[in-house]
Amino acid sequence: MLRLNKLTRWWAREIRSTFTLKTTVSILIGTAITTFGIYNIHQQADITEGGILGMVLLFHFWLGVSSSLLSPVLDTLSYLLGFRYLGKEFLKTSIFATICMAGFFRLWELFPPVLPSLADMPVLAAILGGCFIGCGCGLVVRQGASSAGDDALALVISKLTHWRISRAYLFTDVTVLILSLSYIPVQRILYSLLTVTISSFLIDFIQNAGRERAEVTSA
Numbered sequence: 001m002l003r004l005n006k007l008t009r010w011w012a013r014e015i016r017s018t019f020t021l022k023t024t025v026s027i028l029i030g031t032a033i034t035t036f037g038i039y040n041i042h043q044q045a046d047i048t049e050g051g052i053l054g055m056v057l058l059f060h061f062w063l064g065v066s067s068s069l070l071s072p073v074l075d076t077l078s079y080l081l082g083f084r085y086l087g088k089e090f091l092k093t094s095i096f097a098t099i100c101m102a103g104f105f106r107l108w109e110l111f112p113p114v115l116p117s118l119a120d121m122p123v124l125a126a127i128l129g130g131c132f133i134g135c136g137c138g139l140v141v142r143q144g145a146s147s148a149g150d151d152a153l154a155l156v157i158s159k160l161t162h163w164r165i166s167r168a169y170l171f172t173d174v175t176v177l178i179l180s181l182s183y184i185p186v187q188r189i190l191y192s193l194l195t196v197t198i199s200s201f202l203i204d205f206i207q208n209a210g211r212e213r214a215e216v217t218s219a
Helices: 002-018 021-045 051-063 067-086 088-109 122-142 149-161 165-182 186-208 211-218
Strands: none
Touching (some): 021 088, 067 088, 067 149, 149 165, 165 186
16 A cells, blocks of 8 residues: 555656646647648648658558558557657646547537638648647647657657757658558548648747847856
C-alpha cells in the first residue's frame, strides 16, 4: 500500500509538471482546429496528405497492406523515434494530443459538415485547409508535442538536422507526395503540395512566434 501511494504521488507530480494550463489548453485548441479543418474542408474536397497518412496510402497501394495495420505501425515507429530523441515529456504530451485528436474527430463526425463543400474550388480548399492544419498543429508543436506521426517525424528530423520545422515538414510531405504520383493524378498532387506548403510555414511561424525575439533580447 505504501509503495502504491508513493507511485500515485509520483504520477501526480509528473502530470502537474507536464500538463500545465497553457500546455493543456494549447493542445486542446490545436487538435480541435486541426480536426475541424480536415473534416470540414479536406475530406469534403478529397485533398490527400503527405507525411504518415500519405505513407499509409502509398504502402497500401504498393504492397496491398491494410491501412488499419499500417497506420498504427507507422505512428508507433514515429513516436518511438520521438521518445528516443525528444524525451519522455514529448511522449506524454503526444499521447494526450493523439487522444484529443481522436476525440475531436469523433465529435465532428456526430454532425454534418458545417462549412459548404469546396470540392468545386480545390485551390480554395487547399488554402483554407492548410491554414486550419497549420494553425492547429502549430499550437500543438509549440508545446513540444505531436498530434500524429507526421509531427513526431518532422520534429525528430528538425532536431537531428537543425532544420527549421517548416523545412522538415516539407521534406517529408513533398517526398511522399512525389512518390504518390505513382497512383494519384498530378492535379490532385498539386493541390496537396499547396496545402502542405501553407501548413508547414504556419506551423513554423506559430512554433517560433516571439521566441527568436526573446532569444535576441536575452543575448
